[in-house]
Amino acid sequence: MLSAGVGLFPLGGGSGSVDAGAPAVPGAPAGGRLQTGVDGAGDSYRQGLRGVSALDAATNTAATDGRSAGEQGRGGASGVRDTARTQASAIAPAASSPAGARLMVSTMDERLAAMQQQIDTTKAQNKLLAARLRQVAQAYRATTMSGGGRGMMPGMSMPSFGGGGGGMPGMGGGMPTGLNALSALTRLGGNGQRGMSGVEQQVNGLFGQSGAPDGAAARAIEFAKAQLGKPYALGANGPNAWDCSSLVQKAYAHAGVSLERTTYEQIREGQHVSRGDIRPGDLILQNFSAPGVPEHVALAVSPTMQIEAPKPGGHVQYSPIPNGPIVVKRVA
Known part of the structure; x- marks a missing residue:
């Protein structure tokens, strides 16, 4: 088999x-x-x-x-x-x-x-x-x-x-x-x-x-791609396991861009852009428990797809950008 x-x-x-x-x-x-x-x-x-x-x-x-x-x-x-x-x-x-x-x-x-x-x-x-x-x-x-x-x-x-x-x-x-x-x-x-x-x-x-990401955004995406398949663990900071915000933070740290550690802080980073302007490397904040309080973040790899460390029991993976409420932030 x-x-x-x-x-x-x-x-x-x-x-x-x-x-x-x-x-x-x-x-x-x-x-x-x-x-x-x-x-x-x-x-x-x-x-x-x-x-x-x-x-x-x-x-x-x-x-x-x-x-x-x-x-x-x-x-x-x-x-x-x-x-x-x-x-x-x-x-x-x-x-x-x-x-x-x-x-x-x-x-x-x-x-x-x-x-x-x-x-x-x-x-x-x-x-x-x-x-x-x-x-x-x-x-x-x-x-x-x-x-x-x-x-x-x-x-x-x-x-x-x-x-x-x-x-x-x-x-x-x-x-x-x-x-x-x-x-x-x-x-x-x-x-x-x-x-x-x-x-x-x-x-x-x-x-x-x-036609493609460049600079810091490209380097962040390459780092995230290298983590595909690694397990999710709440509070983990790599290199063998990640949670959602540590994956995004370390990806951009690899690209020379400093971000805060948690989703609650990362929503305040960078420039706000619309859903229709999503580019590879943008932060996709989602799963809001209250207005302005995201419980999850992922890294866009196209206008419709993202890399994320999803939840306990999951692993770093590609997934569609959700249709529900999101906030998109551009940090590079």
Whole structure:
């Protein structure tokens, strides 16, 4: 049964990535209104390409994270199975006695529980990755519909994955050509935030600046990810067990940001932001026992998912950000 659990994890995937190539902007005859128009269209094209390139990077990062999650899951599952074999061999000589049989059953129950925990952790990671890829697909689709990125110029195609296929499924294929492409390029820069293209705004709306957390927030998330699977213990401060607020405090301490120890204090940290503006690294305060008194805190890893040390008997895990009352604080 434990070997069957190991078999749920793939041996590894390919090394394919999104193609970030794109044709150069052609030149125009010097002088006159045509050159001015082409130069303006070229600038808008380059702005759109930057947005699509950010989506390419987000897709490649998600693919890398997916391979890493699979490898870690298989490694953890194999460790559970191998430990079970070692323990069974050690207990086997005494297994014919009632006490030995009970010990064998108890030990195998523990190993099965550990395997289930590993499977649950990897499933949660996969759900998070799927959500990220759906957001990327939404942004690519918006790019196609708005005439942005690669779809703006004749002869261009949406990014393709690995060694095959023609881009994200269900994205549509209409590409403006000729003067229509130039007019689409010109329109693209008109709604910019300090010169950002519409595609870049779409990326930032889904993922925040540069499509991913950076700086202290990224380091805090990486620390929290490294704690996945460790048990919850009220009042624990790590490194082998955590409660909700100590996990958040230590994650940011690892990133060089000092936070208070308890949820009652952490709600006073940082800048308040709305639910619609959640970014990776934000504190998600929840489970209020009274107004302004949160009994739980988690660390956002996307606009919809969080890492938390949940409750006694639980372990550090991914979970959806709750739909109920929350307070979101940005500390980095």
